[in-house]
């Protein structure tokens with residue numbers, strides 16, 4: 001669906017509409033309306049450099065949705081979605097509402113530092129009358145303690161019980177100077193045994209050296225001029241972020257290969273060399 005380009009809301013306080021932001025560009029990739037001209041212009045250039053970009057965004061969303069379904073099947077009832085983005089179809093609270101019986105509790109905390117993502121999340125949660133069991137924390141995920149101590153997190157998450165911690169399509173915005181491994185380790189160490197950690201990440205390490213791969217690298221490089229510079233990492237760099245947790249089947253895989261529920265569309269397979277994801281479970285002590 002083409003974005004309705006004139007429908008972007010009045011910018012909430014703190015929104016920089018002079019510089020493109022990852023949250024709003026991603027919204028544009030997914031056909032949303034919470035983006036400004038500067039985001040759309042950036043998105044169009046990115047898609048020119050790598051036409052698979054929109055498919056990659058949809059794959060990350062679909063991966064996230066399958067992780068939530070699998071975690072619910074495994075009995076997990078608490079979710080922290082770090083870098084949750086501008087809400088679009090298939091948000092965690094929507095899956096919970098569809099899947100969890102009314103007489104059972106389940107909670108979700110969305111975390112994003114982007115003002116548009118936070119403002120729109122608030123609107124959606126109010127519209128869906130979900131504010132008793134779902135909340136948005138507008139904070140930087142590189143400060144895990146700030147997120148653990150936030151009032152919304154404290155009200156919704158019991159860290160004595162398992163939590164599904166999701167880092168979907170976000171860690172490639174955390175650069176080497178911010179000790180990404182240490183950040184993820186802090187989340188791992190704070191949650192109870194039986195918790196899950198889901199990570200997806202942009203990568204070119206398994207891709208053939210061809211024009212498409214060169215286009216992906218150029219596209220990633222253009223993010224240096226946005227509010228969210230981006231880093232590609234090999235699987236060997238981000239797989240250790242799961243620590244000693246037990247990798248769940250099928251391990252770190254191309255996104256459409258992580259517990260697929262239906263045949264992937266051709267464009268998904270086309271783009272799939274560049275996005276990898278996996279889920280691990282915290283062992284009992």
Ligand SMILES: C[S@@+](CC[C@H](N)C(=O)[O-])C[C@H]1O[C@@H](n2cnc3c(N)ncnc32)[C@H](O)[C@@H]1O
Nearest residue numbers: 023026083084085112113114140141168169173
């Ligand atoms: C590509 S979007 C992914 C959205 C969502 N996880 C998904 O897969 O559909 C990345 C999101 O991470 C957010 N983000 C990037 N760095 C962040 C940080 N350090 N703290 C909080 N949010 C961050 C961006 O604002 C953006 O909304």
